Amino acid sequence: MRTVIQPQLKFGETDIAAIVLDPKSRDDIPQLLRGLQYIYTEIELRQRVFAILEEMMPDRADGKGKASRQTGRPGMEQWKILVLGVLRLSLNVDYDRIQELANQHKTIRQMLGHSDWLDEQVYELQTIRDNVSLLTPEILDRINQEVVNAGHSLLKKSAEEPLKARADSAVVKTDVHFPTDTNLLWDAIRKAIQTCATLCDALDLTEWRQSAYHLRCFKKSYRLIQKLKHSTSQDEAKRQAKQAQIEAAYQTYLDQAETYAQRAHLPGNA
Numbered sequence: 625m626r627t628v629i630q631p632q633l634k635f636g637e638t639d640i641a642a643i644v645l646d647p648k649s650r651d652d653i654p655q656l657l658r659g660l661q662y663i664y665t666e667i668e669l670r671q672r673v674f675a676i677l678e679e680m681m682p683d684r685a686d687g688k689g690k691a692s693r694q695t696g697r698p699g700m701e702q703w704k705i706l707v708l709g710v711l712r713l714s715l716n717v718d719y720d721r722i723q724e725l726a727n728q729h730k731t732i733r734q735m736l737g738h739s740d741w742l743d744e745q746v747y748e749l750q751t752i753r754d755n756v757s758l759l760t761p762e763i764l765d766r767i768n769q770e771v772v773n774a775g776h777s778l779l780k781k782s783a784e785e786p787l788k789a790r791a792d793s794a795v796v797k798t799d800v801h802f803p804t805d806t807n808l809l810w811d812a813i814r815k816a817i818q819t820c821a822t823l824c825d826a827l828d829l830t831e832w833r834q835s836a837y838h839l840r841c842f843k844k845s846y847r848l849i850q851k852l853k854h855s856t857s858q859d860e861a862k863r864q865a866k867q868a869q870i871e872a873a874y875q876t877y878l879d880q881a882e883t884y885a886q887r888a889h890l891p892g893n894a
Contacts, residue, residue: 628674629703629737636739640664643734653725656714657735659771660707669774676766677702680758700755704736706767708752709759722756723749806877810846813881814839816888838884845877 633639640661645654664670680702681690711732712722725732726747730740738745776787821835832838852873855866 627701628677629701634739634743636742637737638734640735643731645731652715656710657731660710660735663771666774669770672770673767676763677706680705680763682758700751705755705759707735709756709764712756719749719753723747723752726752806846806849809881813842813884817884820888842880842884845880849873849877
């Protein structure tokens with residue numbers, strides 16, 4: 625037996641619409657709770673979201689469909705699952721952090737429907753895991769769409785009016801190497817070989833069946849010239865020998881690149 629939310633408030637419980645959230649807080653939890661509070665206080669939006677949450681039922685133990693909402697032992701209310709699921713996804717935390725927040729965070733417990741001093745219910749870790757996992761990506765996507773539509777209705781005066789938005793950008797750490805002639809050539813030939821192999825596979829052609837081998841050979845030459853360093857020896861003969869070795873490695877690398885480029889243009893010769 626499951627319900628989306630208990631309609632009758634318990635003694636000492638604060639109505640979700642009356643929960644006071646700090647408007648000056650810059651933490652992300654009050655902002656998430658304010659969004660959930662808006663979903664609950666807007667009647668039409670709440671009805672649409674609750675209708676979606678009613679479909680969120682666990683599987684029967686015998687594997688024959690979903691559990692019944694009218695019979696069986698009481699389960700976690702779907703509203704609580706939504707609150708904990710939104711917190712987990714938005715904060716990008718594990719279930720242990722969600723358990724700590726659900727048991728110790730005063731405002732979150734109010735949003736879950738617990739009173740301050742009478743309700744001592746404690747959420748077990750496995751209980752949170754089993755129930756929050758019911759919030760599937762499909763259900764969450766449908767709820768997100770309802771929330772987005774509600775936000776559009778606040779900003780647009782009519783359906784014909786275009787929606788205007790402003791976005792900000794930020795610099796994030798990513799794995800981008802400094803562009804040099806050698807690594808740019810490697811990227812170009814690598815993508816050319818992979819693209820030709822993908823197209824041949826889709827068209828049932830065998831010209832690039834050894835694409836993985838070609839990539840390994842070309843990458844071997846690429847790694848070799850990355851490791852080569854100019855000689856700092858005082859012996860002129862050693863410096864010239866090292867320079868000749870570097871030039872030979874680069875020439876081999878360029879010859880291989882030219883060969884693969886020509887074969888990409890002429891797949892019949894591959």
